[in-house]
Structures are given as structure tokens and as C-alpha cells.
Amino acid sequence: MTAFNDYWQRADQRARTGLVIGVLLIAALTVALGALLLRTDYQVLFSDLAPQDAATMTAELDKLKTPYRLSGDGNTILVPAEMVHRTRLKLVAKELPLRGAVGLELFNSSEVGMTEFTQKVNYQRALQGELTRTILSLDEVATVRVHLVMAEQALFKKNVKQAKASISIAMKPGRTLDTAQVQGIQRLVAAAVPDIRASDVTIVDHNGVALTRRSGAEGDEGAAGGDSLDDKRALETYLNKKISAMLDRTFGPGQGIASVDVTLNHKHIKTTTENVLGKDASGEGEGAGAGVMVRERMTSRDGPADASAPAGAGPANGTVTSETDYQVGRRVEQVVASAGAISRVNVAVVVSGALDQARLDRVRDVVALAAGIDKARGDAVAVYSMDQMATVPAAGAALAQAVPAQAAAPAAIGATSAPAAASANTLLLALGALIVLAVLALAWRLFARPAQPQLTLEQRRLLLNQVNDWLDAPAAARKDQF
Numbered sequence: 083m084t085a086f087n088d089y090w091q092r093a094d095q096r097a098r099t100g101l102v103i104g105v106l107l108i109a110a111l112t113v114a115l116g117a118l119l120l121r122t123d124y125q126v127l128f129s130d131l132a133p134q135d136a137a138t139m140t141a142e143l144d145k146l147k148t149p150y151r152l153s154g155d156g157n158t159i160l161v162p163a164e165m166v167h168r169t170r171l172k173l174v175a176k177e178l179p180l181r182g183a184v185g186l187e188l189f190n191s192s193e194v195g196m197t198e199f200t201q202k203v204n205y206q207r208a209l210q211g212e213l214t215r216t217i218l219s220l221d222e223v224a225t226v227r228v229h230l231v232m233a234e235q236a237l238f239k240k241n242v243k244q245a246k247a248s249i250s251i252a253m254k255p256g257r258t259l260d261t262a263q264v265q266g267i268q269r270l271v272a273a274a275v276p277d278i279r280a281s282d283v284t285i286v287d288h289n290g291v292a293l294t295r296r297s298g299a300e301g302d303e304g305a306a307g308g309d310s311l312d313d314k315r316a317l318e319t320y321l322n323k324k325i326s327a328m329l330d331r332t333f334g335p336g337q338g339i340a341s342v343d344v345t346l347n348h349k350h351i352k353t354t355t356e357n358v359l360g361k362d363a364s365g366e367g368e369g370a371g372a373g374v375m376v377r378e379r380m381t382s383r384d385g386p387a388d389a390s391a392p393a394g395a396g397p398a399n400g401t402v403t404s405e406t407d408y409q410v411g412r413r414v415e416q417v418v419a420s421a422g423a424i425s426r427v428n429v430a431v432v433v434s435g436a437l438d439q440a441r442l443d444r445v446r447d448v449v450a451l452a453a454g455i456d457k458a459r460g461d462a463v464a465v466y467s468m469d470q471m472a473t474v475p476a477a478g479a480a481l482a483q484a485v486p487a488q489a490a491a492p493a494a495i496g497a498t499s500a501p502a503a504a505s506a507n508t509l510l511l512a513l514g515a516l517i518v519l520a521v522l523a524l525a526w527r528l529f530a531r532p533a534q535p536q537l538t539l540e541q542r543r544l545l546l547n548q549v550n551d552w553l554d555a556p557a558a559a560r561k562d563q564f
Contacts (some may be wrong), residue, residue, distance in 0.1 A: 246283070328452055348421040
């Protein structure tokens with residue numbers, strides 16, 4: 083300590099300041115290293131949680147007396163690194179009602195004395211929760227709400243309420259569900275819930291826009307029109323891709339253009355055919371007993387015995403009566419044609435280059451086979467080359483020149499008045515030219531000034547002397563001059 087005091091007394095002010103700063107830096111560095119080494123390393127337990135799920139998990143962590151931290155606006159839970167896996171397994175084993183819904187874990191502990199109504203409500207809640215968890219497994223879905231209307235099981239009721247379901251889905255930013263995924267969710271719910279049809283499952287997005295469409299048989303004509311339009315677009319896109327791929331491989335990429343128009347028949351047609359069966363059971367014609375035999379009865383009567391009849395023979399004088407009943411049958415056939423059948427297909431193809439008619443006919447045949455053209459149905463295929471399309475205006479001009487005879491009379495009437503119209507136009511042009519010339523002459527006379535004569539050298543010298551004399555004169559003399 084004495085040595086330090088001696089050093090401190092001998093050191094100047096700069097040395098003392100440096101010593102103090104160095105000691106403080108060493109102390110701060112020691113404290114920082116100690117805090118870094120002794121600090122608990124927290125790692126992510128669960129992330130991107132819904133607020134209700136985060137609240138449920140934190141409540142369970144408080145019960146387990148596990149330290150945790152929240153980050154990321156409260157949707158991420160952090161726990162010490164050495165406790166991450168153990169805590170995660172504990173929470174999973176407890177079957178917490180995550181995603182804001184409870185599932186079939188409601189029945190893990192059945193209460194004594196639970197009424198039938200309570201059991202039905204719990205069963206409905208469990209189904210809703212399980213469906214919610216299943217739909218949330220899709221990558222495009224952020225949150226889901228499922229509402230079920232269960233069918234009433236009644237023995238003596240005639241009008242039983244049909245089971246239905248409504249689902250509200252919120253998408254992740256930039257993600258959407260296509261038609262196939264929406265139909266898959268409908269079928270999933272229909273297969274999981276008893277007595278429910280896929281058409282009775284309504285799905286809407288977070289904006290309230292319906293993602294499902296009802297069939298026209300249920301009275302929603304607008305939605306049926308949307309379905310028909312989607313079917314039309316899908317079929318046209320399929321045929322267009324098919325024909326375009328064939329043209330690209332034949333003429334080269336981008337050397338052929340195809341356009342397909344499909345007309346669909348969306349009428350449900352039910353045809354009933356009734357035929358009268360005029361043959362008997364043996365399959366013979368009407369001459370051998372028309373109709374189908376439904377009953378046959380035979381009656382025999384015995385007469386007096388005949389001595390000359392051989393032994394074992396039947397009654398010689400007996401009679402046998404046979405009665406047969408026939409009934410004309412009928413066959414009824416019902417054929418139901420579903421909606422969406424193709425009514426007509428029109429295909430237009432334009433290929434580059436100059437092709438003769440024979441090659442165009444071959445291309446037309448190939449396109450017709452690729453698109454499934456049926457001439458009996460009224461389908462049409464048109465194939466043209468670029469050269470033919472370029473000559474269309476010339477052909478139009480030729481058709482315009484071929485004027486019918488009945489249109490020649492008005493043209494002749496117009497031709498008779500053409501000279502008079504030409505003379506009137508000439509007079510108007512002459513009058514206008516005269517007016518313009520008169521205006522120009524008047525302007526020239528008003529604004530034109532005669533040219534000033536040029537001064538000679540002697541006149542310029544005199545004028546300069548006068549100006550100098552005027553400048554040299556006193557101011558009073560200048561005023562007198564003016």
C-alpha cells in the first residue's frame with residue numbers, strides 16, 4: 083500500500099487519469115464476462131401461437147413452476163435451453179386445448195351424473211375441435227372456426243332437421259385455397275360428421291366471401307351459373323393446351339394459335355321409356371299366346387270304364403280341361419342425363435407460314451381428332467394460315483366492289499349530282515381566295531412605312547457636331563433650346 087501511495091504521489095495528472103480509467107475498464111469487463119457466463123440461455127419452446135393458445139400454455143407453465151419468457155408480441159414462448167424438450171413433452175402429454183378448440187380429450191374424464199344433453203353438447207364441441215385442428219394442418223390456413231348443426235335423432239318425428247356445417251377460414255398473407263382444396267374440406271367434414279352431406283358444408287373466408295357454391299337444384303341459380311362457368315373455362319383450357327401442344331411440336335413453339343369455345347348443356351334431363359311386352363314366358367311371338375303367363379290350371383274328369391282299353395291306360399271317356407291366364411307385361415326404363423354434358427365445340431386455329439389447302443385439310447383433321455370433334459353434334463373446326471388471314475382485306479374489297487344491281491340506282495343518282503357539287507366547291511374556293519387577298523392588301527397599306535433616305539457622310543458629320551455643341555452648352559441653354 084505504501085508503494086502504491088509513493089507511486090501515486092510521484093505520478094502526474096495524466097498517469098493518474100490513465101490508471102483510474104484502466105481500473106474501471108477492467109472492472110466493467112469482468113462484470114460483463116461474469117454476466118455473460120452466468121446468464122441463462124433461453125430457447126424457443128413454441129412460436130407463432132394464437133393469443134388463446136399462448137395464454138393456455140403460460141398458465142400451464144405457471145402450474146409446473148417453469149421459468150419462461152415471452153417475445154415476438156407475445157406469440158413466442160422461451161424457456162431455459164436445458165428444459166426445452168422436457169417441457170415440450172410435458173405440455174403435449176397434457177393434451178391442452180390448443181388452437182382455441184378442445185377435442186375428444188373432453189371425454190378423458192367423464193363426470194358422474196352428466197345428463198344426455200351435456201353429453202351431446204360435449205360431443206359436438208369435440209367434433210368441432212377435431213375438425214378445426216385438422217383444417218389448421220393446411221399450409222394456407224391461419225385460423226379456423228367450425229360450427230356444426232347436428233341432426234336430431236327422433237323416432238316419431240317426420241321432419242327431421244338436416245345436419246349442416248359452417249366453416250370460417252382466415253388465410254395466411256398471400257395464400258389462397260383453390261377449388262379442389264375447398265371441395266376436399268367439404269368432403270372431410272361430410273365424412274367426419276354423421277348425417278351430413280358435402281353440399282351442406284358452407285365455407286367462407288375472413289372477408290365473408292363464400293368459397294363454396296351450392297348446386298342449382300338447391301335453388302341458388304347464381305352459384306350454379308358460377309359452377310357452369312368454371313366448368314366451361316376448365317374444359318376450354320384443357321382442350322386449348324392439348325391443341326397448342328400438338329401445334330408447337332408440329333410447327334414449332336409459338337408458330338400456331340388455337341382458340342376453343344365449348345358450349346355446355348346444364349339441364350338435368352330425365353327420360354322415361356315404357357315398352358309393352360307382347361311375348362309369353364317361352365319367348366315366342368304373339369301368335370303363340372300373347373302376354374306373359376301368370377297362372378295355369380288343368381281339370382280332368384273320369385268317364386265310364388271301357389273293357390277293350392288296355393291295362394294301365396287312362397280313362398277312355400274322361401275329359402281334361404286346361405285354363406291358362408296371360409297378362410301383358412311392360413318394361414319401364416329411366417335414363418337420367420346429368421348436367422354439364424358437351425353441347426358443342428368450336429375450334430379456331432391459325433398457323434404461321436404459307437400452307438396449301440391440302441396441308442390445311444390435314445391439320446384440320448388432326449385438330450378435329452385431338453379435340454374430339456363430332457360433326458353430328460354440330461362441332462366446327464376452322465384452320466387458316468397467316469397468308470390467308472393477310473389476304474382477307476383484299477377479299478373484302480373485292481366483295482365490296484361486287485355491288486348488287488338494286489344498289490346501282492342510288493349510286494347513279496348520286497353520280498348525276500357530282501358535277502353540280504364540284505362547281506359549287508370551285509366557286510367557294512375562289513371567293514375565299516379573293517377575301518384572303520383583300521385582307522392582305524389592306525394590312526400592307528396600314529402597316530407598311532416608306533423607307534427613310536440614307537444620310538451622306540457630310541450630313542452625318544454635321545449632325546454629330548450639333549450633338550456635341552448641344553452637350554457642351556450649359557443646362558440653362560439646353561432648356562431654352564427646348
